[in-house]
Amino acid sequence: MLGVLSFILPLTLWSAISYAPFLWHPLVEITDPGDVSYFSAGMRAPADAFAEEVEAMTAAGQAPPRGVPANPVYLPAPHEVAIALWHAATPAADARxxxxxxxxxxxxxxxxxxxxxxxxxxxxxxxxxxxxxxxxxxxxxxxxxxxxxxxxxxxxxxxxxxxxxxxxxxxxxxxxxxxxxxxxxxxxxxxxxxxxxxxxxxxxxxxxxxxxxxxxxxxxxxxxxxxxxxxxxxxxxxxxxxxxxxxxxxxxxxxxxxxxxxxxxxxxxxxxxxxxxxxxxxxxxxxxxxxxxxxxxxxx
Amino acid sequence: MSDPSAIEHQVAARLDRLNAREAILDVRGLVKTVPHGTSERTILNNVHLKVRRREFLCVVGPSGCGKSTLIRTIAGLEEAQGGDILVDGKPVHGPGPDRAMVFQGYTLFPWLTVLGNVMFGLQMANKPKDEAAREARQWLDLVGLEPYADAYPHHLSGGMKQRVAIARALAIQPRILLMDEPFSALDARTRARMQAYLIDIWRKIDVTIVFITHDLDEALLLADRVLVLKTNPGEVVELMDVPALPGARDLDSPALKAALIRLEGFIHAQEQAQAAEDEPVTPIVRLAPIKDGID
Structure with a gap:
């Protein structure tokens, strides 16, 4: 029983960091770059840079960028890894x-x-x-x-x-x-x-x-x-x-x-x-x- | 039931017949030393011993008298520093199947079945497998364990394990069966049963037994003769004839009671001599005088 728990504990920690937006999430994944020239949809910007840009754009009367809190790209969420595992198990026929x-x-x-x-x-x-x-x-x-x-x-x-x-x-x-x-x-x-x-x-x-x-x-x-x-x-x-x-x-x-x-x-x-x-x-x-x-x- | 003097007569006649037989085991001036710091310590000193065919000899002595070393040296598991050990007139070099041994710890091979254990020695002698199995089953039958032939040792009780060990040793038809305190790990009831088994088996087959024990009662129940060793260095003190016939013996009979007192005398005298030799020890615990009691 404790053996199962020893696997569940780290998995829970990983899920918490991935899915609870208030835990860590040092970056912002841009959903709409607004008028910021160097932002593009899908890129991840540091949270403080993003906040600065929002302030600057609002002050200048231009469209502020929008985004959601995100983790760095090297920490994918459990479901992404699970999907990758699924793809690995069922590879496309044309894959090299x-x-x-x-x-x-x-x-x-x-x-x-x-x-x-x-x-x-x-x-x-x-x-x-x-x-x-x-x-x-x-x-x-x-x-x-x-x-x-x-x-x-x-x-x-x-x-x-x-x-x-x-x-x-x-x-x-x-x-x-x-x-x-x-x-x-x-x-x-x-x-x-x-x-x-x-x-x-x-x-x-x-x-x-x-x-x-x-x-x-x-x-x-x-x-x-x-x-x-x-x-x-x-x-x-x-x-x-x-x-x-x-x-x-x-x-x-x-x-x-x-x-x-x-x-x-x-x-x-x-x-x-x-x-x-x-x-x-x-x-x-x-x-x-x-x-x-x-x-x-x-x-x- | 029968006249004591008649039994005495029978015993004497039996021992005469025994002494007339050829010596199977002849130990001549055996010396065994072990390194002890810079010098050497003598474990066995000038031990002479003749064991006749089909004799049951028990070796007793205080702990540390080298009785285990004696039997291990006879088995060839330890090397002697002096003297000769002859089995059937031939000197002993290393262990061999003419001297099978039963150890205190059962030493059964845990990966083999009961039958496999008993077959082991036969297969070492290059007997074909089916012949070895047939013989082994007969030996198991003799110790009453034929129904357990396919069981593994860890499923057996201590007494049963030791019976397998005896069957395994006897299966190679040794000239001498060496037994090193084989029953001392067993509880009293099982031990009594095993002693009866052993005597029964010994009377049925042609085997000579050298049996180590620290239990004087056991020696008197089993042996034709009892060899008493003394400690430091191990030397023969006495080779005593047991005044009783083989088979069911009554330790309360006057003759065996007297024999027990004699044996105890030998061992006791040594223990006292040992105690006198030991340096007086300064007591570390100081006992309070009674008059200073706290109540």
Missing amino acids: EEFRLSSSLWHSIQIIFWAFLISSAVGVPLGILCGSFSAVGRLTEPFIEFFRYLPAPAFGALAVAVLGIYDAPKIAIVVIGTFFQQVLIIATTTRRVEYALLEAAQTLGARNLKLVRRVVVPAILPDLYNDQRILLGWAWTYLIVAELVGTSSGITFFITQQARYQHFENVYAAILVLGIVGFGSDLLLAWLGRWLFPWKRTSA
Whole structure:
């Protein structure tokens, strides 16, 4: 219940600022420019400039401008964003591919999917080996620890030079941002495996790789799953930077384009969709985790 | 009901037969130390022990006497600094399926069903899955948990979990079953039932049991012989024969009462010696003299 309220509160605040004319509204949207030469219908003027012009025009006996209080263009009202979202969901058939929110988002999701798959395919087994065998850990972890501090976006130019300008460098940057953290986090999770279970398994004849495969992996699986959920969140944050590398693409291209045309309701719609997709997939994965690992209470 | 001297006779005859059997476990001059600051602390010092086939041995002693360390070293979970541990005449290096262990915390694999847990050791020995399942079901039947084969451990009570752990340990047909205070986390009623179960199982199958407990009554109910350890360093004080036959024992019988008093004597004497060794502590709490009472 409080969870729902935590969403309603900011939404109420946003609506109040947008719809109650006495809250903030520092500008005046001109409906009729009157005789003021530099005003035009639809433009937004500062409230004090507008008041001055009204006074000046009235004093000079000319037609005063008229207008309604307005917020800056970068703060669209909730209904405008909602309409933008609706348009995004039902794009016009003739709209160009990269100007559609849905296809931009789909492109971004593909980048995330491949990057996370590549990173996990190497990072998860390596992390488990680091955590299970101290020799592997000592051999690889110091370098990984060092590499973790190199910011992934710094590899942008290099990635473009090596991998071209399309999707490959973007995937590479998300991989660089995710992989090194992934190895360290999963190694730590692996080290936290309940020692008593390992001892019990050893007295039952389990050894080495068999011990890893039949005991360590299933024992850490619920925690590993949660780690992956958190890492997927990180991958999303690297996505935005990655998409600016080379030819910008995906949701980031959509956002920058729409901001350039001052279509801020589309910008907000895109940001909201990112949030909904991220949060929604996390909720879905949490629910799936509870279903997959009934013996472990996964924290949502 | 029966003549005490006749029982005494039977017990003596049984122990003679036991002593005539080959030693399955032979601990020779075991020394275990742990680093303690700059020096080393001796946990076990020169422990000798022979356990005969199908014997039920209980190890008792005051807390900190190293009884847990002894059983963990026998299991191969800890390394000895001196001496030898022989199982069937072969020295022990690391844990192995000839010495299964039941722990105080149940240590069942939570991701496996009850059946899966019991199958675990069999599958580690590369038995085919259907054969392992068939064998595991028989072991579950022995501990009376066949109907729960498909349940997960978190659905079971403590006593049931420990029965699964026993079935899992026995399924690999170990030479020795090591039990480290297996019933101490259970309530008194369940513990009594588990003791009866264990004796029943032990009489049915060919297994040798080394059982750690801090409960002298438990030792006298279960064991053929009781090994008493002392603290600091852990050394063998006594290896006492229990003057009763296996099965339902009456702790109120004169022979077992006398045995309990002897055991208590060993442990008590040590605790007093320990207390005398400890430095007198300056009291922090000052007690007011009675005549200065506030009433």
